[in-house]
Amino acid sequence: xxxxxxxxxxxxxxxxxxxxxxxxxxxxxxxxxxxxxxxxxxxxxxxxxxxxxxxxxxxxxxxxxxxxxxxxxxxxxxxxxxxxxxxxxxxxxxxxxxxxxxxxxxxxxxxxx
Amino acid sequence: xxxxxxxxxxxxxxxxxxxxxxxxxxxxxxxxxxxxxxxxxxxxxxxxxxxxxxxxxxxxxxxxxxxxxxxxxxxxxxxxxxxxxxxxxxxxxxxxxxxxxxxxxxxxxxxxxxxxxxxxxxxxxxxxxxxxxxxxxxxxxxxxxxxxxxxxxxxxxxxxxxxxxxxxxxxxxxxxxxxxxxxxxxxxxxxxxxxxxxxxxxxxxxxxxxxxxxxxxxxxxxxxxxxxxxxxxxxxxxxxxxxxxxxxxxxxxxxxxxxxxxxxxxxxxxxxxxxxxx
Numbered sequence: 001x002x003x004x005x006x007x008x009x010x011x012x013x014x015x016x017x018x019x020x021x022x023x024x025x026x027x028x029x030x031x032x033x034x035x036x037x038x039x040x041x042x043x044x045x046x047x048x049x050x051x052x053x054x055x056x057x058x059x060x061x062x063x064x065x066x067x068x069x070x071x072x073x074x075x076x077x078x079x080x081x082x083x084x085x086x087x088x089x090x091x092x093x094x095x096x097x098x099x100x101x102x103x104x105x106x107x108x109x110x111x112x113x
Numbered sequence: 114x115x116x117x118x119x120x121x122x123x124x125x126x127x128x129x130x131x132x133x134x135x136x137x138x139x140x141x142x143x144x145x146x147x148x149x150x151x152x153x154x155x156x157x158x159x160x161x162x163x164x165x166x167x168x169x170x171x172x173x174x175x176x177x178x179x180x181x182x183x184x185x186x187x188x189x190x191x192x193x194x195x196x197x198x199x200x201x202x203x204x205x206x207x208x209x210x211x212x213x214x215x216x217x218x219x220x221x222x223x224x225x226x227x228x229x230x231x232x233x234x235x236x237x238x239x240x241x242x243x244x245x246x247x248x249x250x251x252x253x254x255x256x257x258x259x260x261x262x263x264x265x266x267x268x269x270x271x272x273x274x275x276x277x278x279x280x281x282x283x284x285x286x287x288x289x290x291x292x293x294x295x296x297x298x299x300x301x302x303x304x305x306x307x308x309x310x311x312x313x314x315x316x317x318x319x320x321x322x323x324x325x326x327x328x329x330x331x332x333x334x335x336x337x338x339x340x341x342x343x344x345x346x347x348x349x350x351x352x353x354x355x356x357x358x359x360x361x362x363x364x365x366x367x368x369x370x371x372x373x374x375x376x377x378x379x380x381x382x383x384x385x386x387x388x389x390x391x
Contacts, residue, residue, distance in 0.1 A: 018157070018380010018385070020390060023387050026390050058381055095159075096158070100175075103171065
């Protein structure tokens with residue numbers, strides 16, 4: 001797995017979760033510069049740290065590590081429903097489906113309260 | 114919708130509020146808090162061309178971050194309706210009006226009752242001294258913000274679902290525009306929401322986005338982060354939400370929490386009111 005690719009995905013996952021670097025750092029008990037170093041690909045990230053990020057952002061860890069998701073995650077009916085939508089723009093349907101795929105299915109996540 | 118079906122959905126909406134929030138039907142509720150209590154993953158997404166979505170097998174509700182606040186809350190309640198009524202995964206597009214789909218109609222009705230139960234509407238009208246015979250557009254707007262819904266949804270609830278105002282009254286109120294109503298409440302030409310509050314505003318937090326205003330009968334003191342600021346242009350007791358976070362306002366004997374989010378917040382609901390960190 002490439003450090004720079006993981007860094008990029010960490011940034012977009014954080015943005016999708018609605019957190020600034022400072023807010024994410026505070027919730028993970030890190031210093032803000034640590035987050036920006038990681039997201040710039042300048043600092044190595046350990047497996048347990050990666051799990052903490054995935055947990056906080058509520059996304060699949062496999063998406064962070066190699067950009068893949070378990071396709072069975074997504075209900076086929078969603079794809080069918082999405083394609084039928086006339087009022088939705090194609091790019092928005094893409095974004096919507098990718099978002100649903102990335103999101104980790106879990107009843108409870110730590111770091112949220 | 115048949116009367117028996119409407120009665121069933123009403124009972125389900127009221128039972129859902131009671132079961133997960135312990136909220137009796139005379140009180141307003143926040144649909145986001147209800148989502149959280151029901152164990153949903155609730156997220157606001159930056160997707161402009163849809164309203165919201167309920168993903169049954171992932172316990173997930175997605176809402177477009179791009180809509181006005183009242184609309185987002187109604188959509189959220191609508192998606193909870195799809196869940197409670199057992200509709201399965203549904204994506205809701207913009208422009209639902211005139212939709213002939215029965216599931217959509219049922220989810221809309223569920224949402225209306227969930228957010229604006231008959232006894233809550235009647236109670237707040239008694240407390241504010243607003244009567245159904247003389248209700249003005251300003252009154253209706255103020256009450257719509259108490260329930261956290263749009264002006265139009267509130268009018269529809271008064272006229273169509275609860276039958277509290279006449280068709281003529283409904284038409285008269287319906288044509289008034291939001292900019293003119295907001296101007297008459299605040300004396301300002303503004304785009305954000307204006308929440309007009311008084312001692313009658315109880316049992317719920319004041320929820321705002323940065324850029325929204327509070328107009329109060331009395332001067333408000335702030336106990337906590339200074340994230341609402343009085344306007345210094347001589348406009349009496351008018352406050353602007355300036356930063357995200359949670360604070361408390363009070364004036365003799367009355368107090369209330371104020372929760373402020375970023376403008377068009379997108380992300381996980383639980384992070385919505387996080388303060389800015391540098």
